[in-house]
Amino acid sequence: MPDDLTLTVTQRPAALDARRGIVRLHPEVMAAMAVNPGDPLRLTGARSTAGIAARAEPGASKALLYADDLIIGNLGMRDGGQVTVTPIPVVEARRVTLTGPSEIVANVSPEMLRLALLGKVVTTGDDVSLLPQDVLPAADHRSLVEAARRSIANRVGYLWTSTLLSVVGVEDADAALVTMDTVVGWQGGAQSARSGAQAHDAAGPPATRGDAPASSDPETPPPSIDDLPGLRAQAQELTELLDLGFHHREVLGRLGTTMSLGVLITGPAGSGKAALVRAVAAGVGATVVPLWAPELAALANDAAAGRLREAIARLGGSTPTVLLISDVEALAPRAEPGPLATVFRQMLAEAVRSGAAVVCTTSRPESVDPGLRSPELLSVQLAVPLPDAAMRREQxxxxxxxxxxxxxxxxxxxxxxxxxxxxxxxxxxxxxxxVRAALRQKEANAPSVTMADFTAALDVVRPTSMAESSLEVAKVTLDDVGDMAEVKQTLTESVLWPLTYPDTFARLGVSPPRGVLLYGPPGCGKTFLVKAIAGTGRANVLAVKGAELLSKWVGDSERAVRELFRRAREAAPTLVFLDEVDALAPTRGQATDGGTADRVVAALLTELDGVEDLRNVVVVGATNRPDLIDPALLRPGRLERLVYVPPPDEQARAAILRAAATSVPLDDAVDLDELGAGLIGFSAADCAALIRESALAAMRESLEAATVTAANVENARQRVRASLDPAQVAWLEAYAETHQPA
Structure with missing residues (x-):
């Protein structure tokens, strides 16, 4: 096979590859071209670009090149065009210059930009995205790529997933791979330092090296404390601490004591921790020396230590100075701390002992080395809370x-x-x-932002805490659920009230229900009820099937449970939906999996009713077998409300048929009430399947059919069978009788 091939380019819709510079080829094509995953490829269409090779699925076509919309755009082609693919040697980029929207240039530092491009092959004139190349990251760069993803999302918000940047120039190369030694910068702006041992000498003066994101640059006016609603208590405490340490140390001397200015600020990503420090520092007349911990962790140990020494040396001048270290978990990780973590702790201890002010921030306190919280290091801890509705209105x-x-x-x-x-x-x-208001009123002399603009924005802007969730909430509410009035009332009281009216529960001095268990025959609407609750839009929704949290590796399942509830707390108010909960929490002492299930149940019980309070989080479980769930999970304080979702009766079946047929053109001769009366033993899912099969029957008769006739419905009736097991329904009804509230 020749070194180059002509293939047909087709767009790959997979979100995993989208805008990350990845192209996929059939494994046999890669083997024939002697190309390995991660190798660069020259792609030539209407113009020339480059991409990183990856394997396509075994069932993929050997004649296709699978790419995303960004690469197809860089080729100057449309989906289905012919592309010449040529392997090229790996050439490390020495310097890459880019340009982009002003709000991106202002908020993304060169170091962040380099991590966003790390592992991508860039060509002059290409468009590139801020999405890090996390499909084929080098093993030693995986943690850096993850840090870049979090930090860029925090700085830029949702724009980071859609913004495109232009590559102005790639020095001494036509197409080159971005590495940690590549100098990356904005056109006419700041540039990154090199990562190797030469970084200390080559980086230039501290003010031009890009130590921190541009939004932390000293020239950027610090925010006012009045512009940080919800953080005034934390600002007051930090102001008193810094003012005493900077301006009134003689009082401490007269009292025969000392103080430490080491502070750890924790809080959700994007909640304003760095803004709080800058506002308080400005209020006490101090300057801020910012450092971004993931960027230091990406440097060689000697270079990183040199940067730390430089920053700490700037604390000893006559002007009060605060060293701000963002995302400190990258320098002092709880798991597997390296030599740099030891050096960092030593320097931090020396700086704090000398009376310097050091403030570290993190959105992942569980990942920070506990030793940092010792009295000689970060002795003062401040927590920035997740804003409630009142605080969000102020913001x-x-x-x-x-x-x-x-x-x-x-x-x-x-x-x-x-x-x-x-x-x-x-x-x-x-x-x-x-932006939506501007697009709508381009010619208006006095444009304004309407409620419709905010409503449209809510459809695309998601909270940072839900960035890893791909759940699409259905546009249905409890009003769309026919019948089941008692079930809907119970769910409203047990789920919606605690999430919507927490102040009322606090005023009455009672704790809201912690969780609800929905049980009933398969296909009777348990999951649909949860979707209807989620559709109210008053809470974030985290949905997971019980078996998805189980892993064969020791400790992974328990960690997955802890991570699920950590995300729920960060995104509160949150509805956690555990489908097939019997698989996640079976009765303890009966499993034969080496104790994994028992440990998972223990972790789940601890999260639901442990020492750490689960505020503004409601858990809803669903199962067909409530008898298999560990009894401890069903006691008060956990899944305390047991709600039986019965099979639909005659009226409910007719209502379900009407809902399923909303968009189906039924003939006037079709009587849904009569049809529903005859569907004995049909579940809600069976009724919906009957309408779907009726439409397919009409299509079988004629692809030009305009309506679904009674004959089509009767034909479908012969194909769709009732799925409810009478014995199972009888058992569940008996279980409901014995477990309903007195």
């Missing part, structure tokens, strides 16, 4: 201060529909609403 007032809002804009309603949003997310929401 929206600040963020929309310069916006001409229409009279119909109700910020209270926007705040109520943004559970789990932090300040950065609300800023992204306000920007998106403004």
């Amino acid at each position: 929206l007032v600040v963020l929309t201060r310069g916006m001409p809002l229409a009279e119909d804009v109700r910020l209270d309603e926007v705040a109520g529909r943004t559970p789990g949003f932090v300040a950065a997310d609300l800023g992204a929401l306000a920007r998106e609403a403004g």
Whole structure:
């Protein structure tokens, strides 16, 4: 086979590859071209670009090159065009210069930009995205890529997934691989330092090296404390600490004591931790020396230690100075700390002992080395909370201060529909609403932002805490659920009230229900009920099937449970839906899996009713076999409300048929009430399947059919059978009788 091939390019819709510079080939084609995963390829169409090779699925076509929309655009072609594919040697890029939207240039430092491009092959004139290349990362760069993903998302908000940058130039190469030694920079702006041992000498003066994201640059005006609603208590405490340490140490001397200015600030990503430090520092007349821990961790140990020494040396001048280290878990990880972590702790201890002010921030306190919290290091700890509805409204007032809002804009309603949003997310929401208003009123002399703009923005802006969730919430509510009035009332009281009216529960001095178990025959609407609750839009939804959390590796299952509830707390108010919960929490002492199930049950019980309070989080479990669930999970304080979802009766079946047939053109002769009366033993899923099969029967008769006739429905009736097992239904009804509240 020749070195180059002509293939047909086709767009690969997989989100995993999207805009990451990846192209996929059939494994046999790669073997014939002597190409390995991760090798660069020259792609020539209407113009020339490059990509990283990866294997396609075994069932893929050997004649196709699978690429994303970005690579197809860089080729100057459309889906289905002919592309010449040629292997090229790996050439490391010495210097890459880019340009992009002003808001991206202002918020993404060269170091962040380099991590976003790490492992990509770039060509002059290409468009590239900020999405890190996490499909084929080098083993020693995997943690850096993950850190880049979190930090860029925090800085830029939802824009990071859609923004495209232009490659202005690639020095001394036509197509080259971005590595940690590549100098990456903005056109006419800051550039990154090299990562190797030469970084210390080659980087230039501290003010031009890009030590931190541009938004932390000293020239950027610090925010006012008044512009940080919800953080005034933390700002007051930090102000008192820094003011005493910087301006009134003589009082401490007269009292015969000392103080430590080591502070650890924890809180959700994007909640304003760095902004809090900058605002307080400005208030006490101090300057801020920012460091981004993931960027230091990416350097060679000697270079990173040199950068740390430089930053700490700047704390000893006559001007009060605060060293701000963001995402400190990258320098001091809880798991597998390396030599750099030891050096960092030593330097931090020396700086704090000398009286310097060092503030570290993290959104993942569980991943930080516990030793950092010792009295001689970070002795003061401040927590930035997730904003509640009232706090979100205050933040929206600040963020929309310069916006001409229409009279119909109700910020209270926007705040109520943004559970789990932090300040950065609300800023992204306000920007998106403004963009939509501008697109709609390009020629207007006095444009304004309407409630419709905010509603449209809510459809695309997701909270940072839900970035890893791909759940699509259905546009249905409990009002769309026919019949089951008693079940809907119980769910409203047990699930919606605790998430919507937490203040009422607090005022009455009672704790809201912690969880609900839905049980009933298969196909009777348990999952649909949860979708209807989620469709109210008043809570974030984390959905997981019980078996998805189980792993054969020791400790992985328990960690998955802890991670699930950690995300739920961060995104509160949150609805956690555990489908097939009997697979996750079977009765202990009966499993033969080496104790994994028992440990998972213990972890689940601890999360639901342990020492750490589960605030504004409601758990809903669903099962067909409630008898298989560990009894400890069903006691008060856990899944305490047991709700039986019965099979539909005659009226309910007719209502389900009507709902399923909303978009189906039924002939006037089709009587759904009569049809529902005859569907004995049919579940809700069976009724929906009957309508679907009726439409298919009409298509079998004629692809030009305009309506579904009674004959088509009767034909489908012969094909679709009742799925309910009478014995199972009788057993579940008996179980409901013995377990219903007195």
